[in-house]
Amino acid sequence: MTPAETREVWLRGPLPDVPPLLQPVAHALLQAREEVQALANGFPEKKLWDRPAGIASAGFHLQHLTGVLDRLLTYARAETLTAAQLEWLANEGKPQPGADSFATLFQLFSQQVDRALRQVGHTAQETLTEVRGVGRAQIPSTVLGLLFHAAEHTQRHVGQLIVTVAILRTAAE
Incomplete structure (x- = not known):
């Protein structure tokens, strides 16, 4: 049998301190982190902001992964975005002082x-169907909808980052 630590996160069993209905959210986020961490090994740092064929840069994806996760979780708490969060959003895709390397991002x-x-x-699981507003327009969602979207959106951008890094590595050779 394959050792548990080498399996995908969702196959390693339930996570302590995570409600049963939210295990898939936690598993997806942990899997995303492991996959991004693996990309750091040998990343061609000088290509962090390159946009091969006009696609989003690796730097953008790393910033966006952080920012969108923060924003979606803010909405799930029924809070509005702060000025700092809006500034982060406005600067996604641009190198920022002190946050301009793959490792730092x-x-x-x-x-x-x-x-x-x-x-x-x-x-609390009993809050999962509570309505939460998204964005300035307060488009209705639910706590569960926001947490699920945080997980699947993170996975989507990790997939895009994997492809971008593969292209950048090939171009660096």
Whole structure:
């Protein structure tokens, strides 16, 4: 049998302190973090902001992974975005002082995953169907909808990041 630590996160069993209905959210976020961390090994740093064939840069994806996770979790808590969150959004895709390397951007994403896991772990299952507004227009969603979207949106951008990094590595050779 395959050792548990080498399996995908969802096959390693239930996570302590995570409500049963939210296990898939936590599993997806942990899987995303592991996949992004694996991309850091040998990443061609000088290509962090390159946009091969006009697609989003690896730097954008790393910033967006952090920012969108933060924003969706804010909405799930029924809070509005702060000025700092809006500034982060406006600067996604641009190098920022002190956050301009793959390693630093990964660290920020990893910290956001930790915050997300704490929030998921403290989310009472009876609140999952409560309505939450999204954005300035307060488009209705639910706590569960926002947490699920946070997980699947993270996975979507990790997939795009994997492809972008593969292209950049090939171009660097």
